[in-house]
Amino acid sequence: MKVIICGAGQVGWQIARHLSGERNDVTVVDNNADLVRRATDTLDVQGIAGHASYPDILERAGARDADMIIAATFSDEVNMVTCQVAHSIFSIPRKIARLRSQSYLTAIYSDLYRRDHLPIDVVISPEREVAEAALRRLNAPAAFDTELFLGGKVQLLGIQLDEDCPVLNTPLRQLTDLFSTLRAIVVGVRRNEKLFAPEPGDQLFADDQVYVVSHNEDVTRTFEIFGKTVHRQERVVIVGGGNVGLAVAKALEGRADRLRAKVIEKNRACAERAADSLERTIVLHGDGLNMELLAEAGVDRADAILAVTDDDKTNLLASVRAKQAGCPMAIALINDPTLLPLMEPLEIDAYINPRATTVSSILRHIRHGRVRGVYSIGDAEAEVIEAQILGTSPIAGKAIRDIDFPEGVLVGAVMKDGKVVKPTGSLRIDEGDVIVVFAMADDVPEVERLFQVSIDFF
Incomplete structure (x- = not known):
């Protein structure tokens, strides 16, 4: 996929990092030559210094045969004009713009973004994304990080383990035996500032930060098992x-x-x-x-x-x-x-x-196949991905234990026919299922390959 990213600030750089790491053809455009140089020096991307909305700059960036443009400069107006130019002159099929001003986001003006007006396929509002993230934090006060998946039926919870946590020094496979009805899976552990996907024999220690995928109905019980009390906030x-x-x-x-x-x-x-x-x-x-x-x-x-x-x-x-x-x-x-x-x-x-939150929101709209949600953990160290399984996917029809997932990948939840089930080794992944997986950053391209649809699907 050929992608042009306009804006080489923190968000643009992170998006470029993700997409170039997945072997996409990425060109970064920014009027700050130093930011462009930083991107080309540290990432496998091409760079153009200039105003993203100028047609000649987009032409140099390869807009004639680009599949997607992501306008994430600091100016709403530049982002909007960039998408218009990308559509009217270069017919780029998919256009994503980051817009900050609430005036542009009011629902009564939503007709503005129709293809025959101002053609933007996806509008990302950092302020709205952050406000929603803040509300999720308030709803899960015992977690330092949280995100919803599977239509709100499943939560990712980041939990800091204290000295009085009742399940310290317990192998994870024993947790599964002790709490057999608990629909929650530990998918990631950060220890000594290093994040990893745990093995069944790994134990948890005080000061670990664990990432748990839990059924919404089991969130309170999950917190209690990990030594956290949940108070209603007033x-x-x-x-x-x-x-x-x-x-x-x-x-x-x-x-x-x-x-x-x-x-x-x-x-x-x-x-x-x-x-x-x-x-x-x-x-x-x-x-x-x-x-x-x-x-x-x-x-x-x-x-x-x-x-x-x-x-x-x-x-x-x-x-x-x-x-x-x-x-x-x-x-x-x-x-x-x-x-x-x-x-x-x-x-x-x-x-x-x-x-x-902004990077996660943009990634959600540019993944291959039927990826429905992406959440970036830490400083882009790992991702939690929600994806629908298509009949052409290599994992359709296989039991989880038979799927050749990379070492840094764990399945956190599976939804079959609208019902969330706990993933076990014998559980078969079928066409139409929706799964939530934790993947270390280096393993994301391989996970996407497993979700990938064959070309004849389209």
Whole structure:
């Protein structure tokens, strides 16, 4: 597949890294020559320095015979014009654009993206993706990372193991015997900052971070088995009233359980806009690092603080101050992945990585075959992939134990005829089944080959 990626920032670079690693023909375009050079020096990609929306630049990038263009520059307008040029002049079949401004995303204007108007096949909104990720974190307070699969019937849970975890030093195969009715599988373990797919004989130790794929009905039991108590949340303090904070507060207002939220926003105009948009949520104008303001927001009585400003350091420090004041859970928005090792020493419970959520969202729309969902773990170290099995797939009709999966791949869940079943070695994968697999980054191309449809399918 020939792909042009416009924008060589963090998101564009990660997408290029994924696609070039899967032996696609990738060209990166950015008007910053240094970013293009970084991409061509570190990845197996071609690079063009110039404005992505200029027809002559796209021509040089190979737009005449490209299969897809991904417009992920920092400018919404450049991304939109790039897709229009790609369609009108070069007839590129698939066009994906990242759009940040909420004005472009309002449902009543959705006709804008029709092929005869502004032809964009997929619109990705980082703010919406991040807001949804924040809500998932709040819904699973005992997890540091979480994602939904199989239409919300299955959850990926990232769980930090403490000294009092009851299943430490227990081989994973024994866990299966001890909890035979539990529909949950440990698919990944991070130990000493190294992520790996565990073997059945591997044990779990204190300070391990484990990734578990669990049936939605078994999430609470899964947390209990791994030594986590689940408390119903009633009060949340949100630091940051921008697009992300506002979207989260609106979603919380619409929930049936009436979770109460207070928003702190430093920018007066932004605070006023949030106050006008929200019905029952109190909006406080001021600095989220101010202890007096945090106390006024009732952070000592809150069940969680969600720090989602556009400044990583503010989010980290606001989380730390809230924890010091007695807030039991802190979730921070972190753009810079080099800050993630600070989470544990600062006792911040969970983080949201906007880059990872945006990358996952884009990857979901560009995978081969019938891949329906992709979630990128850590700094693109592994992926959890949801895929429908087609009759032409090499794994259709085989038992799981007979499928030649790479070592770094584990099946986490299988859905047959709309019902989620726990994967066992004897379980047969049939056409129409949907499976969720954990795959280390190096093994993703081989996993895609196993999901791949033959050319005559089309």
